[in-house]
Amino acid sequence: MANLVKHQNIQSKLVDEIKGVVKSENDDIKEEDLQKMLYLKAVVLEGLRRHPPTHFVIPHAVTEDLCLDGYVVPKEATVNFMVAEIGRDPKLWNDPTEFKPERFLSSGEVFDITGSREIKMMPFGAGRRICPGLGLATLHLEYFVANLVREFEWTARIGDDVDLSEKQELSITMKNPLWAHISPKIS
Numbered sequence: 001m002a003n004l005v006k007h008q009n010i011q012s013k014l015v016d017e018i019k020g021v022v023k024s025e026n027d028d029i030k031e032e033d034l035q036k037m038l039y040l041k042a043v044v045l046e047g048l049r050r051h052p053p054t055h056f057v058i059p060h061a062v063t064e065d066l067c068l069d070g071y072v073v074p075k076e077a078t079v080n081f082m083v084a085e086i087g088r089d090p091k092l093w094n095d096p097t098e099f100k101p102e103r104f105l106s107s108g109e110v111f112d113i114t115g116s117r118e119i120k121m122m123p124f125g126a127g128r129r130i131c132p133g134l135g136l137a138t139l140h141l142e143y144f145v146a147n148l149v150r151e152f153e154w155t156a157r158i159g160d161d162v163d164l165s166e167k168q169e170l171s172i173t174m175k176n177p178l179w180a181h182i183s184p185k186i187s
C-alpha cells in the first residue's frame with residue numbers, strides 16, 4: 001500500500017483494471033474476477049519481490065556432505081537463502097530497486113513464483129519446503145489490495161515523502177509506518 005501511495009499512477013491503473021473487470025459498483029469482487037486482473041497480480045508480485053516479509057527462509061540443512069558449484073556444504077550445516085537479495089539482484093532484474101509492476105507483464109505469461117522453472121525471487125521459499133500458505137496468502141493479498149483501492153483513494157500526507165525503509169521484527173516491517181489520507185470513493 002505504501003508503494004501505491006507513493007506511485008499514484010500505479011494506483012490509478014489498478015483502479016481502472018478493477019473497474020474494467022467488475023463493471024457494477026454494487027457487485028463484490030469475486031475470486032474468479034481476481035484471475036482476470038493481471039495488473040493486480042503484477043502489483044502484488046512486485047510488492048513481494050521488493051519487500052519480501054521475511055529476508056530468510058526457515059533454516060535448512062543437508063543430510064550428507066555435498067559439493068555445489070565448487071563449494072562444500074557439510075552434513076548438517078545450516079543452510080539459508082538471502083531472499084531479499086535474490087529479488088534485488090541486478091543480474092536478474094532491471095532497475096531492481098524501482099517499484100515497476102510492468103516487469104511481470106512483459107513475458108505474456110503468469111510469473112511462476114514457486115521457482116520450479118527458474119528462481120528469480122523466492123518470498124515463499126522454493127522446493128519441497130516451500131510455504132504451504134502460498135496460495136492462501138496471494139489470494140488474500142490480491143483480494144485486500146483490490147478492495148482497498150476500489151473503496152478508497154490513498155494519498156500521502158501533505159509534505160510527507162513515503163519512506164520505504166525496512167525494520168527487522170518478527171517479520172520485516174516499515175521502519176516509519178505508513179501515514180496516508182484515505183478518502184472513501186463516493187459515487
Ligand code: HEM
Pocket residue numbers: 052053054056057058059122123124125126128129130131132133134136137138
Ligand atoms: C505473504 C505471506 C507469506 C509469506 C511471504 C510466507 C513465507 C514463508 C517462507 C519464506 C517460508 C519458509 C520456506 C522455507 O523454509 O523454504 C514459509 C514457511 C511456512 N509457511 Fe508461509 N508465508 C506466508 C503466509 C503463510 C500462510 C497464510 C500460512 C498458513 C496458512 C503459512 C504457513 C507456512 C508454514 C506451515 C510453513 C512451514 C513449511 C515447512 O517448513 O515445511 N504461510 N512461509
